[in-house]
Amino acid sequence: MSATQPLLQADNVSREFAVRGGGLFGRKSFLAVRDVSLTLGRAEVLGVVGESGCGKSTLGRLLLHLQAPTGGHVAFEGEVLGRMKPAKLRGLRPKMQMVYQDPYASLDPRRSVGAQITDGLQEHGMAKGAELQARAEALLAEVGLDPTHTARLPHEFSGGQRQRIAIARALATGPELVVADEPVSALDVSVQAQVVNLMAQLREERGLAMVFISHDLHVVRHLSDRVAVMYLGRVVEEGPAKEVFRTAAHPYTRALIAATPQLREPADKPLSSAQGELPNPVSPPSGCGFRTRCPFAKPLCAEALPPLRSLASNRLVACHRAEEI
Numbered sequence: 001m002s003a004t005q006p007l008l009q010a011d012n013v014s015r016e017f018a019v020r021g022g023g024l025f026g027r028k029s030f031l032a033v034r035d036v037s038l039t040l041g042r043a044e045v046l047g048v049v050g051e052s053g054c055g056k057s058t059l060g061r062l063l064l065h066l067q068a069p070t071g072g073h074v075a076f077e078g079e080v081l082g083r084m085k086p087a088k089l090r091g092l093r094p095k096m097q098m099v100y101q102d103p104y105a106s107l108d109p110r111r112s113v114g115a116q117i118t119d120g121l122q123e124h125g126m127a128k129g130a131e132l133q134a135r136a137e138a139l140l141a142e143v144g145l146d147p148t149h150t151a152r153l154p155h156e157f158s159g160g161q162r163q164r165i166a167i168a169r170a171l172a173t174g175p176e177l178v179v180a181d182e183p184v185s186a187l188d189v190s191v192q193a194q195v196v197n198l199m200a201q202l203r204e205e206r207g208l209a210m211v212f213i214s215h216d217l218h219v220v221r222h223l224s225d226r227v228a229v230m231y232l233g234r235v236v237e238e239g240p241a242k243e244v245f246r247t248a249a250h251p252y253t254r255a256l257i258a259a260t261p262q263l264r265e266p267a268d269k270p271l272s273s274a275q276g277e278l279p280n281p282v283s284p285p286s287g288c289g290f291r292t293r294c295p296f297a298k299p300l301c302a303e304a305l306p307p308l309r310s311l312a313s314n315r316l317v318a319c320h321r322a323e324e325i
């Protein structure tokens with residue numbers, strides 16, 4: 001592969017789900033993710049933010065091909081995941097790992113943490129025998145836990161420690177890409193910062209690329225190089241995290257920031273919040289999905305879907321009025 005090729009590239013990725021009981025004929029479908037295009041470079045961190053139900057987790061699964069897109073495709077190191085033979089995709093799994101929100105649900109309560117951390121190494125024939133034990137110890141130490149605790153069961157650890165174990169397991173096979181789906185939102189506020197700092201440190205030391213999904217704008221700003229803002233399945237704004245949070249161009253991004261007072265700086269553009277309720281994603285508004293809640297909406301916004309377009313260098317926005325507001 002060439003030096004300029006991105007690690008991960010999503011082209012117009014969509015995912016349709018069936019909904020039961022919807023519509024006149026009792027069955028309808030909707031797009032949980034719509035036409036999302038993204039690129040992620042090596043060692044780059046992309047934050048993904050947006051309200052509950054906007055498609056963040058679905059996008060995360062699509063990016064790793066844990067779920068197949070119903071439209072578009074995702075390429076890892078230039079190769080389309082959906083066109084690979086199953087054996088080849090399996091061979092790529094060590095390079096692409098996921099960390100989930102709930103470390104309670106993602107760890108088996110009956111197996112030692114050491115065994116679970118090294119499952120991937122064993123499965124992919126990357127280590128065996130005594131080496132597995134040594135690797136488990138080194139991984140525990142790397143995530144800040146006592147390396148002599150490999151034989152312990154998950155319940156012997158706190159929530160924050162369990163998430164560290166889940167992170168160690170994701171790191172075991174030496175991934176280049178980690179998709180972390182709300183990795184700290186199930187943890188006590190007091191330990192969230194520690195786990196976020198651990199992820200920042202690991203990212204630095206290992207040169208990891210990450211897709212960091214979170215509804216916590218603070219955490220995303222701290223960890224991400226770039227940020228993508230999602231609304232009703234679409235990316236509505238994307239750009240360097242610092243710039244997007246400082247000079248948000250989409251009214252929805254500005255509403256998210258307005259709802260996070262600690263993020264605001266005196267020099268920032270004036271903000272106004274989103275009005276009303278999130279529309280039902282099964283029947284989104286015509287034109288711009290945000291227009292029903294947008295203080296700047298005009299007739300054009302109901303007529304035409306604003307494309308995700310270039311606003312300034314490295315900045316993308318899907319708003320007809322981005323320049324005026």
Ligand SMILES: Nc1ncnc2c1ncn2[C@@H]1O[C@H](COP(=O)(O)OP(=O)(O)OP(=O)(O)O)[C@@H](O)[C@H]1O
Binds near residue numbers: 054056057058059
């Ligand atoms: N397997 C599925 N079948 C049907 N609908 C689904 C399925 N998975 C997700 N959805 C729907 O797709 C939409 C997007 O869900 P998703 O979990 O990706 O959102 P999210 O942004 O991760 O939300 P949250 O912040 O609550 O985690 C939601 O309306 C959800 O109900």
Ligand SMILES: [Mg+2]
Binds near residue numbers: 057
């Ligand atoms: Mg989610």
